Amino acid sequence: MAVKILYLKRVSLLVLVFLICLVHYGSGQQAEKFYDYRIKAVYPHDSQAFTQGLFFYDGYLYEGTGLYGASSLRKVRLEDGLILQQIDLSAQYFGEGIAVVNDKIVQLTWKEQRGFVYDLDTFTEIEKFTFSTEGWGLTYDGQYLIMSDGSAQLTYLEPDTFEPVKHLTVTSKHGLVERLNELEYINGVIYANVWQTQNIVLIDPDNGRVMGWVDLSELPEFTAEHCFPTIDVLNGIAYDASTDSLYITGKLWPNIYQIEILGLTHKYH
Numbered sequence: 553m554a555v556k557i558l559y560l561k562r563v564s565l566l567v568l569v570f571l572i573c574l575v576h577y578g579s580g581q582q583a584e585k586f587y588d589y590r591i592k593a594v595y596p597h598d599s600q601a602f603t604q605g606l607f608f609y610d611g612y613l614y615e616g617t618g619l620y621g622a623s624s625l626r627k628v629r630l631e632d633g634l635i636l637q638q639i640d641l642s643a644q645y646f647g648e649g650i651a652v653v654n655d656k657i658v659q660l661t662w663k664e665q666r667g668f669v670y671d672l673d674t675f676t677e678i679e680k681f682t683f684s685t686e687g688w689g690l691t692y693d694g695q696y697l698i699m700s701d702g703s704a705q706l707t708y709l710e711p712d713t714f715e716p717v718k719h720l721t722v723t724s725k726h727g728l729v730e731r732l733n734e735l736e737y738i739n740g741v742i743y744a745n746v747w748q749t750q751n752i753v754l755i756d757p758d759n760g761r762v763m764g765w766v767d768l769s770e771l772p773e774f775t776a777e778h779c780f781p782t783i784d785v786l787n788g789i790a791y792d793a794s795t796d797s798l799y800i801t802g803k804l805w806p807n808i809y810q811i812e813i814l815g816l817t818h819k820y821h
């Protein structure tokens with residue numbers, strides 16, 4: 553009899569554990585992974601560039617820089633960091649995120665609520681547009697521009713009219729992920745710098761949930777004497793789809809790193 557009761561207790565315990573797991577899984581509390589990475593290559597970066605936007609297109613790196621009086625849009629040769637083309641913003645604008653849409657480059661400004669659209673080849677300004685929040689990071693998912701504003705909320709913009717079409721609130725298991733900064737949409741995942749942290753966060757665009765983190769605190773820029781932790785922060789993510797290459801840098805960093813995130817399975821749509 554005692555054996556039978558013990559058996560029933562064990563079965564009940566197993567059922568209870570199973571139900572707890574079911575509820576836990578069903579509530580969407582998926583584990584957030586911390587991904588390791590390896591450095592595949594190191595390239596020079598203009599250590600005077602206050603990087604606010606970065607993307608890779610058709611063999612070249614494009615960079616938007618910030619600060620009043622030092623904001624610019626640049627086309628850069630990755631291999632040696634040579635600036636092939638540059639326009640400077642007028643001193644009243646603090647340049648922010650950039651993205652390429654149909655042979656046009658879109659650039660945000662920080663507090664000026666103004667965006668610029670340029671011809672990809674000539675950097676000639678085509679038009680301006682306005683928005684109601686601060687402008688931080690920008691990327692393009694093939695349908696919409698995705699913009700960060702320093703909060704935990706991303707805003708999707710219609711790429712022709714720049715009208716907001718929807719918002720995405722980014723949450724981790726610890727709550728809102730505030731201060732989302734430079735962005736890159738890569739194979740169905742939004743990669744984001746988080747201002748003044750050493751992490752890149754991977755976001756599921758379907759629900760805003762954090763899929764994982766990449767801790768880059770071991771990079772030399774975080775340990776070097778020149779590091780001013782609140783200023784020359786990690787910022788800048790670019791992706792070359794033709795070679796499946798991921799590049800990252802930071803504000804005033806002397807290097808651009810090509811990194812491979814280990815064990816990451818792309819979420820294809």
Ligand SMILES: [Ca+2]
Binds near residue numbers: 607
């Ligand atoms: Ca980017």
